[in-house]
Amino acid sequence: MALQCVLLPSISSTSSSSSSSSSLSFNRFCVNQAKPMATMTTILSHLSKTQTPLSLLRITNTSTRRNFSLYSLPSVAQKPYHRNSTFQVRSVAVPAEAVAGFDEMVAGTQRKYYMLGGKGGVGKTSCAASLAVKFANNGHPTIVVSTDPAHSLSDSFAQDLTGGMLVPVEGPDSPLFALEINPEKAREEFRSASQNNGGTGVKDFMDSMGLGMLVEQLGELKLGELLDTPPPGLDEALAISKVMQFVEAEEYKMFTRIIFDTAPTGHTLRLLSLPDFLDASIGKIMKLKKKLSSATSAIKSVFGQEEKKDDASDKLEKLRERMAKVRDLFRNAESTEFVIVTIPTVMAISESSRLHSSLKKENVPVQRLIVNQILPPSSSDCKFCAMKRKDQMRALDMIQNDPELASLKVIQAPLVDVEIRGVPALTFLGNMVWK
Numbered sequence: 001m002a003l004q005c006v007l008l009p010s011i012s013s014t015s016s017s018s019s020s021s022s023s024l025s026f027n028r029f030c031v032n033q034a035k036p037m038a039t040m041t042t043i044l045s046h047l048s049k050t051q052t053p054l055s056l057l058r059i060t061n062t063s064t065r066r067n068f069s070l071y072s073l074p075s076v077a078q079k080p081y082h083r084n085s086t087f088q089v090r091s092v093a094v095p096a097e098a099v100a101g102f103d104e105m106v107a108g109t110q111r112k113y114y115m116l117g118g119k120g121g122v123g124k125t126s127c128a129a130s131l132a133v134k135f136a137n138n139g140h141p142t143i144v145v146s147t148d149p150a151h152s153l154s155d156s157f158a159q160d161l162t163g164g165m166l167v168p169v170e171g172p173d174s175p176l177f178a179l180e181i182n183p184e185k186a187r188e189e190f191r192s193a194s195q196n197n198g199g200t201g202v203k204d205f206m207d208s209m210g211l212g213m214l215v216e217q218l219g220e221l222k223l224g225e226l227l228d229t230p231p232p233g234l235d236e237a238l239a240i241s242k243v244m245q246f247v248e249a250e251e252y253k254m255f256t257r258i259i260f261d262t263a264p265t266g267h268t269l270r271l272l273s274l275p276d277f278l279d280a281s282i283g284k285i286m287k288l289k290k291k292l293s294s295a296t297s298a299i300k301s302v303f304g305q306e307e308k309k310d311d312a313s314d315k316l317e318k319l320r321e322r323m324a325k326v327r328d329l330f331r332n333a334e335s336t337e338f339v340i341v342t343i344p345t346v347m348a349i350s351e352s353s354r355l356h357s358s359l360k361k362e363n364v365p366v367q368r369l370i371v372n373q374i375l376p377p378s379s380s381d382c383k384f385c386a387m388k389r390k391d392q393m394r395a396l397d398m399i400q401n402d403p404e405l406a407s408l409k410v411i412q413a414p415l416v417d418v419e420i421r422g423v424p425a426l427t428f429l430g431n432m433v434w435k
């Protein structure tokens with residue numbers, strides 16, 4: 001009978017009222033290769049007795065070679081392994097070095113904003129919602145907002161969040177509120193208010209004075225047009241600025257973590273270039289309007305007409321200010337971080353690389369890259385999964401060699417075998433991802 005012996009770690013903890021310490025020792029284990037299942041059971045029972053986290057081990061089992069090997073040296077600060085916890089068993093999928101630096105994210109009571117973004121469908125919402133739950137479970141009153149027009153935050157929390165109001169989420173230790181904001185509705189509200197005030201008021205007036213030609217010649221008074229066909233990115237920027245407005249109000253001061261589940265990559269990039277676009281176009285319009293209104297007020301005073309307040313201009317000016325605020329928020333490294341979410345495929349990683357390059361150009365602070373839906377090593381039992389995992393590992397290697405991504409903290413998030421829906425599932429995911 002073939003026997004192969006390995007050393008397995010065990011952690012023993014001692015604690016007193018003032019301190020606690022853990023020590024690491026190794027036990028010699030002989031594996032009966034003819035009875036791998038019995039051996040696994042023995043090892044599991046050893047680990048549960050010695051409180052050693054399963055994530056310390058990679059246990060591979062291929063048809064040609066059965067091999068139980070040490071995965072990495074443990075961190076002695078790990079929490080004890082609980083025998084009946086299925087979460088612990090699944091955490092085998094997460095390599096021990098996949099550390100997000102959550103300690104740093106959770107530290108401090110000053111308000112921080114996290115924006116999670118990436119390609120459609122990679123798991124932005126699940127990661128954003130799990131981060132929100134984790135912050136709330138670690139003492140931060142938290143708000144999580146989706147500005148993605150294709151919302152899935154309601155599905156993620158298994159709660160209706162579509163009412164345009166903050167909804168309390170049941171379960172976490174500290175207050176957690178969630179909201180899906182409808183970007184198109186935000187634009188509609190803005191547009192109808194502007195239209196009621198006559199986006200082309202100056203032109204109408206000039207027409208009535210027989211001076212419409214002048215306006216047409218100037219040809220750049222595209223105020224109404226700007227509101228009718230908004231530039232790409234405006235919807236989401238309006239939604240974010242709306243959220244900013246209310247979270248800055250006194251009654252929301254208590255919330256120390258604000259998380260945005262943003263729209264897919266393209267929208268985010270357009271949103272970032274929007275404030276400059278608006279600065280340029282609104283700036284031009286405002287200049288023209290000023291010139292025109294001084295000309296028209298002279299005419300008005302001659303004809304004794306009362307001057308109408310041009311609310312459309314005010315609206316545009318306010319819009320410009322709000323967009324500048326969103327731009328500043330995105331660029332403030334003290335308070336904000338953009339977390340890129342991706343999956344281990346060549347296409348998604350290439351897109352993440354481009355996204356990071358664009359974010360860098362816009363001076364948006366990025367430190368972390370989540371690679372979501374990584375197949376666990378145990379999936380090598382199935383041929384299809386083994387091929388898929390190999391592919392995923394190749395894609396992960398790409399990150400190390402990508403000039404845009406190599407500098408980021410890479411967080412590996414496993415593909416889990418349950419649907420991530422509701423607070424318990426999000427807590428489970430959050431405990432694996434945000435470490």
Ligand SMILES: Nc1ncnc2c1ncn2[C@@H]1O[C@H](COP(=O)(O)OP(=O)(O)OP(=O)(O)O)[C@@H](O)[C@H]1O
Nearest residue numbers: 120121122123124125126152373414415416419420
């Ligand atoms: N690590 C994971 N393991 C298993 N399922 C996952 C994981 N991450 C996400 N999912 C599932 O994948 C689906 C898409 O996830 P999610 O809605 O979070 O993605 P998204 O990037 O926000 O999508 P969209 O761009 O459409 O808003 C959901 O059904 C979610 O439960």
